[in-house]
Amino acid sequence: MSPKKLEIKNHKLHIKWNDNSSSEIGLKNLRINCPCAHCGKDREEQSETYIPLFSDEQLEISEINLVGSYAVGIKWKDGHNTGIFEFNKLKKLST
Numbered sequence: 060m061s062p063k064k065l066e067i068k069n070h071k072l073h074i075k076w077n078d079n080s081s082s083e084i085g086l087k088n089l090r091i092n093c094p095c096a097h098c099g100k101d102r103e104e105q106s107e108t109y110i111p112l113f114s115d116e117q118l119e120i121s122e123i124n125l126v127g128s129y130a131v132g133i134k135w136k137d138g139h140n141t142g143i144f145e146f147n148k149l150k151k152l153s154t
């Protein structure tokens with residue numbers, strides 16, 4: 060499984076997969092679940108009831124790149140670019 064088409068529309072990442080299924084993930088949901096070590100650590104330090112607040116820049120994507128044949132690397136407008144989202148994870152985050 061790999062993405063055939065990536066598109067950002069209405070604050071969501073739309074993915075068309077090569078098996079013809081598709082995924083839609085809200086950008087906020089994506090950012091909250093950023094899998095990089097830094098964000099993981101932030102989440103660990105917060106209580107379970109903590110709701111993160113993001114600025115507009117943190118919720119806009121400036122670049123998306125394929126990473127090998129297993130993941131998508133996302134660069135956010137605030138410069139955060141260490142989040143590598145594996146295809147499986149993207150499928151799981153999809154609503």
Ligand SMILES: [Zn+2]
Pocket residue numbers: 093094095096097098099139141142
């Ligand atoms: Zn991160």
